[in-house]
Amino acid sequence: MRRLPILAPIFALTLGLATAAHAQGVTDSEVKIGGSTALTGPGALVGIAHDLGEKIATSEINAAGGINGRKVVRVFEDDGYVPARTVTTVRKLLDVDHVLAITASSGTASTMAALLMMEEQGVPALQTAAPNTVMFSPMHKTLFVVGRAYGPGTADFVKFLAARKPGAKFLAIVQDDDYGDEVQAGYEKAIGDLKLTNVGVLRYKRGQKDFAAEVLKAKQLGATVIVSGGIIAENVTIAKEAKRVGLEAQIAMLWSGRLPQTIDLMGEAGNGIIAADYVGDFDEGAGKALFEKARLYLTADELTKLNRYSLTGYVGARLLFDAIGRCGREVTRACVVAKLETTSNLDMGGLTSPISFTPTSRISDLSLRYTMLDWSKKAWVPIN
Amino acid sequence: MPASLTRTHHPSRRRALPLLPFAILVAIVLPYLTNAYALGFATTILITAIGVVGFNVLTGWTGLVSLGYAGFFAVGAYTEGVLATRYGWPLLATLPAAAVVAALVSVLVGAPSLRLRGLYLAITTLAFSAIISHVILLAKPLTGGSRGLSVARPSLLGIPLKTDAAIFWLCAASLLLAIWLAANIRRSYLGRAFFAVRDAETAARVLGVDVIRTKLLAFALSSAITGFAGALFALNQRYLNVENFELLLSIEAVSILVVGGIGSIAGVIAGTVFMVLLPELARLAFNAIGGSLADIGGAQEIRGVIYGLVIILFLRFAPDGLIAFWTRAVAWLRRWPLTG
Numbered sequence: 220m221r222r223l224p225i226l227a228p229i230f231a232l233t234l235g236l237a238t239a240a241h242a243q244g245v246t247d248s249e250v251k252i253g254g255s256t257a258l259t260g261p262g263a264l265v266g267i268a269h270d271l272g273e274k275i276a277t278s279e280i281n282a283a284g285g286i287n288g289r290k291v292v293r294v295f296e297d298d299g300y301v302p303a304r305t306v307t308t309v310r311k312l313l314d315v316d317h318v319l320a321i322t323a324s325s326g327t328a329s330t331m332a333a334l335l336m337m338e339e340q341g342v343p344a345l346q347t348a349a350p351n352t353v354m355f356s357p358m359h360k361t362l363f364v365v366g367r368a369y370g371p372g373t374a375d376f377v378k379f380l381a382a383r384k385p386g387a388k389f390l391a392i393v394q395d396d397d398y399g400d401e402v403q404a405g406y407e408k409a410i411g412d413l414k415l416t417n418v419g420v421l422r423y424k425r426g427q428k429d430f431a432a433e434v435l436k437a438k439q440l441g442a443t444v445i446v447s448g449g450i451i452a453e454n455v456t457i458a459k460e461a462k463r464v465g466l467e468a469q470i471a472m473l474w475s476g477r478l479p480q481t482i483d484l485m486g487e488a489g490n491g492i493i494a495a496d497y498v499g500d501f502d503e504g505a506g507k508a509l510f511e512k513a514r515l516y517l518t519a520d521e522l523t524k525l526n527r528y529s530l531t532g533y534v535g536a537r538l539l540f541d542a543i544g545r546c547g548r549e550v551t552r553a554c555v556v557a558k559l560e561t562t563s564n565l566d567m568g569g570l571t572s573p574i575s576f577t578p579t580s581r582i583s584d585l586s587l588r589y590t591m592l593d594w595s596k597k598a599w600v601p602i603n
Numbered sequence: 604m605p606a607s608l609t610r611t612h613h614p615s616r617r618r619a620l621p622l623l624p625f626a627i628l629v630a631i632v633l634p635y636l637t638n639a640y641a642l643g644f645a646t647t648i649l650i651t652a653i654g655v656v657g658f659n660v661l662t663g664w665t666g667l668v669s670l671g672y673a674g675f676f677a678v679g680a681y682t683e684g685v686l687a688t689r690y691g692w693p694l695l696a697t698l699p700a701a702a703v704v705a706a707l708v709s710v711l712v713g714a715p716s717l718r719l720r721g722l723y724l725a726i727t728t729l730a731f732s733a734i735i736s737h738v739i740l741l742a743k744p745l746t747g748g749s750r751g752l753s754v755a756r757p758s759l760l761g762i763p764l765k766t767d768a769a770i771f772w773l774c775a776a777s778l779l780l781a782i783w784l785a786a787n788i789r790r791s792y793l794g795r796a797f798f799a800v801r802d803a804e805t806a807a808r809v810l811g812v813d814v815i816r817t818k819l820l821a822f823a824l825s826s827a828i829t830g831f832a833g834a835l836f837a838l839n840q841r842y843l844n845v846e847n848f849e850l851l852l853s854i855e856a857v858s859i860l861v862v863g864g865i866g867s868i869a870g871v872i873a874g875t876v877f878m879v880l881l882p883e884l885a886r887l888a889f890n891a892i893g894g895s896l897a898d899i900g901g902a903q904e905i906r907g908v909i910y911g912l913v914i915i916l917f918l919r920f921a922p923d924g925l926i927a928f929w930t931r932a933v934a935w936l937r938r939w940p941l942t943g
Binding site for chain 1: 638639640643644647740748749750751753840841842844846847849
């Protein structure tokens, strides 16, 4: 009992001394930025890749002399994809590390958990991995979302599929959460707009592992195009189950599962799957050039961990560096927010379509590109 | 009422009372001495301690092994969030409401669980936590479902609780209240009935203890305090999502009891401080060593390994928890220099 009063001031003073450093993460020689994402656990596939993408962008700009002469220093925290931990890690980034901006937070729940704290301190924050509507509608002053919102993205995707497969019978399998709601809304909008044939929308419980019932139902209903609204493991399971029961439908999925790792997981069952994404790949075009550059900054082991989330991480970092650069030598959080919201057609060299925000919009809706999984090449091949 | 269950004595109160002014002084000045990050840790310690003080009533004192801690914590948190945010209730109403709702829910769970003990009760309460998660997801208009719920910080007697320091002081006052309440209950007839049910249920029945009523009261009281802690969690976090209330939260509560010393209020406090600070201290240690270990120190999984290792070590070498070290040290000092 007596230990608590003794420990508390010691702990407080120890950590309190750390606050004496510079405010807002800017000194004459460096700019400090921070991120919090899952570096361990099931979400690490995403978090580590994102971290590496930022690492490439940071190494690249530092090699070129930094931003207006200031080196970029990154502090990255592991929140294990647990929102309560994100609150702690972001609090550390803001109050101990005094970062200028937050470049990443795991997912929607994690971002929302830390959002009030970031808003109150006017911290510029980016979300490039989970473009969920809740993060930009209603608009949050300091949070900037890069990607294609799930709802409109799904609508675009269904229209693309309808053009490829005239007369198709569509079916959607969606998760019973806000992500699933958005996918379903976009799906139904496209179905309504184009008067397509919808044979069903099947909702599954988040965390579900077995999709035999959903796939058999799709077969029974005669679906010829299945919009698979899973994240990663769900899409893999649906593809394998469809192969097992001999369902000859075109399977289509959004970007979250479009990873090199899922190609191996799906095996031959993944052959021919179509995916939509707002970033490219590391094995073609601008992505290939970036991969060559990454060899300079990453270890061989790190190179194997790159995926689409590395590209979103890289793009987000580049966007932030551009805004900081436009602030000149007077870099403040308010200035970076002001520059971010006036970003107009920022060219990402073909990794994504140009990025833009306005003072009244915090989503940079990017164009989608479509790829098909070619099992023989073990690659996602562009089809548009 | 059996005489053996009504006798009271206050040695722990006599020991603790001199510390009270010091504890209050520390609580008052701490927000002025430290930054928000450290204050956040201190607040987390306070909230966790309150919750586990409640959990200790059920598992430590009454011997009912529960894995429903996360569920009751979530009920309190969402009651606070919904009433404060959706209905604009004042804090003096939302905090008691969170405790009452958690207590009522616990009676619903407790009633059919009365004949269960040990693993069976643990599984039943675990199932309850899973049900609560689904209810939160389904009650979307109230809870926001999987999208989550931003929680408004209400005012207390007209004073807005906008700052982290205000929340810290509220939590500190609440912990003192929870300790006072638990310590008094422990010394009361009810507290002795809890211990009697835990140690010898049949003998307690023979002595006139209403076992069913006692168990239900243990459930209700424990959950009320845990629900209250959940409400404070909601105020501190300001955003609720079902992912905050997973099984690990219940495991942590059990771990704190084991590490601190099952049944002891002081043990709960010691265990909470130890378990909440352990990952952070591990991170600082890894960072101090530097190199690639600094990266490992930031990883949640390595922290989990340390966490698990400490629990195993305590179970193997110090099953009575941290509080037993303290008790032995005090006894040794009292006898010193007569002891070797």
